[in-house]
Amino acid sequence: RCGPASPLRTSPTRSLEEPRAQRTKRLLSGWDAPELSSDGDAGGSPGVQMPGEAPVPPLAASRRMPPRFAAKLSPLGDGSKKLPQALIIGVKKGGTRALLEFLRVHPDIRAVGAEPHFFDRNYEDGLEWYRELMPKTLEGQITMEKTPSYFVTREAPARIAAMSRDTKLIVVVRDPVTRAISDYTQTLSKKPDIPSFESLTFKNRTTGLIDTSWSAIQIGIYAKHLDNWLQFFPMRQILFVSGERLISDPAGELGRVQDFLGLKRIITDKHFYFNQTKGFPCLKKAEGSSKPHCLGKTKGRTHPNIDPEVVQRLRDFYRPFNMKFYQMTGRFFGWDD
Numbered sequence: 400r401c402g403p404a405s406p407l408r409t410s411p412t413r414s415l416e417e418p419r420a421q422r423t424k425r426l427l428s429g430w431d432a433p434e435l436s437s438d439g440d441a442g443g444s445p446g447v448q449m450p451g452e453a454p455v456p457p458l459a460a461s462r463r464m465p466p467r468f469a470a471k472l473s474p475l476g477d478g479s480k481k482l483p484q485a486l487i488i489g490v491k492k493g494g495t496r497a498l499l500e501f502l503r504v505h506p507d508i509r510a511v512g513a514e515p516h517f518f519d520r521n522y523e524d525g526l527e528w529y530r531e532l533m534p535k536t537l538e539g540q541i542t543m544e545k546t547p548s549y550f551v552t553r554e555a556p557a558r559i560a561a562m563s564r565d566t567k568l569i570v571v572v573r574d575p576v577t578r579a580i581s582d583y584t585q586t587l588s589k590k591p592d593i594p595s596f597e598s599l600t601f602k603n604r605t606t607g608l609i610d611t612s613w614s615a616i617q618i619g620i621y622a623k624h625l626d627n628w629l630q631f632f633p634m635r636q637i638l639f640v641s642g643e644r645l646i647s648d649p650a651g652e653l654g655r656v657q658d659f660l661g662l663k664r665i666i667t668d669k670h671f672y673f674n675q676t677k678g679f680p681c682l683k684k685a686e687g688s689s690k691p692h693c694l695g696k697t698k699g700r701t702h703p704n705i706d707p708e709v710v711q712r713l714r715d716f717y718r719p720f721n722m723k724f725y726q727m728t729g730r731f732f733g734w735d736d
């Protein structure tokens with residue numbers, strides 16, 4: 400069932416890593432340990448739902464039925480756990496949490512709150528372990544998860560293709576320069592003593608040689624990472640969401656995503672409001688709640704000021720890669736002046 404890229408059942412020693420039982424419990428509870436995840440905001444701010452096992456979202460009107468019929472038409476009761484049919488694979492700091500939280504409003508989408516990191520860090524735990532993390536779904540509902548590091552993981556495309564070649568892949572992309580600064584800002588918030596962004600950017604500041612081995616820079620070379628995915632998936636199975644448009648026009652981007660997933664356009668501009676204090680669009684009602692919901696404090700951090708010359712140097716560095724990426728995806732993201 401799993402093909403050649405299947406996870407091995409025998410776990411290598413993981414003495415320095417979190418024990419499996421603890422990891423499983425954490426992921427099922429929907430909580431992402433900040434040191435283990437790119438995302439410090441799994442499932443939203445405290446007080447709002449944090450589900451691996453979220454309450455079943457309201458059924459679409461067409462599905463509502465008197466309880467005595469419900470059991471007959473849904474012999475699985477409240478459903479069963481399935482492997483995901485769609486994944487948000489990246490990019491780190493692109494807006495992946497916002498996209499997942501917005502998608503969860505859709506009655507035909509059920510998603511894991513935490514980042515499972517199955518196809519990069521936890522692959523040897525096996526597909527059954529992975530499936531157990533999933534929320535239960537009814538027929539017709541789509542199971543999803545998001546782990547932004549998949550996009551830059553060399554082994555991820557083969558492993559996902561081995562699970563299912565039909566998996567739909569979603570990538571939220573953002574101006575690679577802003578993305579790098581956002582990535583750095585996150586690291587800085589955890590380790591305030593790290594060197595400046597400017598000094599990490601260059602291998603040699605005098606020659607202006609950029610350090611492409613620094614992950615904050617490396618992740619933004621989208622065309623290169625995409626090449627790796629195209630060895631295993633056709634372009635029509637990958638959707639690129641603009642991280643910038645997700646902020647300026649969330650309903651527009653969500654429309655494209657719902658179309659791509661073959662779902663009715665249920666999430667519309669009526670679901671969003673712009674929160675002036677937060678400076679971002681928020682949900683009028685979060686999934687499983689009647690209260691407004693913005694993402695937590697780790698989303699929408701203030702970035703440090705970066706030397707404009709360094710920013711310009713990075714813009715020049717990324718330009719050819721961005722052009723290649725626009726060409727490959729057939730979409731102009733407008734990151735280059």
Ligand SMILES: Nc1ncnc2c1ncn2[C@@H]1O[C@H](COP(=O)(O)OS(=O)(=O)O)[C@@H](OP(=O)(O)O)[C@H]1O
Pocket residue numbers: 437438439490491492493494495496497547580581582584642645646679680681693694697698699700701
């Ligand atoms: N609606 C809304 N609310 C808050 N934040 C939003 C929203 N939409 C997009 N964003 C942007 O998402 C950025 C974080 O991206 P990710 O969720 O992909 O980060 S992570 O990789 O999971 O850590 C985060 O980056 P920073 O602004 O640098 O913190 C936000 O700019």
